[in-house]
């Protein structure tokens with residue numbers, strides 16, 4: 405059974421709170437993206453490990469990138485070619501798992517914040 409797209413009503417109620425926590429729309433895609441900066445690699449990897457188990461439980465998986473302490477996550481539902489309720493569920497679960505990790509709001513370059521993390525790099 406394929407997953408239905410998020411309804412207009414659901415978008416109006418579910419997406420604004422996610423935008424408040426730092427999720428952003430992805431230009432040109434019906435998807436949402438968030439970039440976290442963790443204390444270090446082991447914290448980032450620990451988040452990804454827990455988030456991976458949550459994704460498996462939902463049978464809904466992120467598109468994500470990790471470099472050192474940066475985890476860059478995009479959520480969309482391939483089965484319906486856009487956002488579905490599963491993306492909302494996984495986004496909320498990831499927010500809980502990420503805890504107090506810093507959120508990077510500049511999505512223009514995913515590694516810019518990486519350079520900021522290690523003085524003298526870049």
Ligand SMILES: C[C@H](O)[C@H](O)[C@H]1CNC2=NC(N)=NC(=O)C2=N1
Nearest residue numbers: 463464465466480481482483484
């Ligand atoms: C066969 C399997 O259930 C499907 O491919 C699932 C797996 N994980 C998925 N993850 C995401 N993000 N979108 C999907 O459509 C999707 N489909």
